Amino acid sequence: MTSAARDPLVAALLDARNxxxxxxxxxxxxxxxxxxxxxxxxxxxxxxxxxTDALAAGRRWLVSHQRADGAWPxxxxxxxxxxxxxxxxxxxxxxxxxxxxxxRGGQWLLGREGAGLGWFxxxxxxxxxxxxxxxxxxxxxxxxxxxxxxxxxxxxxWALLALKKLGGSLTDSRAARRVASAEALIYDRV
Numbered sequence: 001m002t003s004a005a006r007d008p009l010v011a012a013l014l015d016a017r018n019x020x021x022x023x024x025x026x027x028x029x030x031x032x033x034x035x036x037x038x039x040x041x042x043x044x045x046x047x048x049x050x051x052t053d054a055l056a057a058g059r060r061w062l063v064s065h066q067r068a069d070g071a072w073p074x075x076x077x078x079x080x081x082x083x084x085x086x087x088x089x090x091x092x093x094x095x096x097x098x099x100x101x102x103x104r105g106g107q108w109l110l111g112r113e114g115a116g117l118g119w120f121x122x123x124x125x126x127x128x129x130x131x132x133x134x135x136x137x138x139x140x141x142x143x144x145x146x147x148x149x150x151x152x153x154x155x156x157x158w159a160l161l162a163l164k165k166l167g168g169s170l171t172d173s174r175a176a177r178r179v180a181s182a183e184a185l186i187y188d189r190v
Contacts, residue, residue, distance in 0.1 A: 010046060013039055014054050021057030022065075033072045033084040036061050040091035062088050063101045070104035071112075083145055085109055086158035093165045106166045109159050110174045114144040114151025140185040153189055156182050 016039075017023055022031025023039040040058040043051045066072055071081030072088040089105040092098035116138060125138075142156030160182040163175060 007046075007048075010043075010048060010051065013042060014051065017054055017057070020061060021054075022061035023058065030075060030077070031061060032075045033062070033065060033082070033088055034074065037084065037087035037091040041087070044091070044094055059092060059095055059098045062092055063098055066101055066104065070108035072105065080146075081108065081112075083143060083155035083158065085112075086143070086155065086162040089162035090158075090165055093162070099169070102162075103166060103169060106163060106170045106175075107172060109143070109162060110170070110172050110178055112143055112147070112159075113141050114156070115148055116141070116150075137185075137188045140181060140188055142182050142185040151185055153186065156185055160186070 013023075016027060018031045020031055023035040024030055025032050025035045036058050040055060040062065043055040043058065062072070065076060066088070067081055069081055071085040073080055074082045074084050085105045085108055089102045089109065092102040092105070140151065142151035142153075143159040144150060145152055145155055160179060163170065163179050163182075
């Protein structure tokens, strides 16, 4: 008996895969970057030889949906690079054949940064500090959900994991600064 047949979760994950090699968020549905990246990470963690073909197909799906700028959109229907780049990087970084795509995604992540509050909000909270709902450091930068918006925990956590997974392979001088900034932002929001 194969381990995929013994493990109902692995069997369900394999059964949920689309014919294009990716996974949908819901069945039936089109494959998405998030669902495919998560499935690839899960199958890669099983070390189950019965999942090799599905794992390779999922990685191929991710590589084929990488944008020219090195990032990934949320779905094929959305023509915009997104925070989904970090999970895609994590899904591809462990495989030697797909690591170059992961490194291109890591480079994109280094160039993506959450926006601060802007001058109006800074002045407002300086004049009326009692209006501030929390005592967070709004000057710390991480990663946004979408371009030009504030830094949030979830995309920052994913990007931090992706950059750490790439480690020394990402030789860009911004890497250490971005990792330190992401860690500071997460500690600040605890």
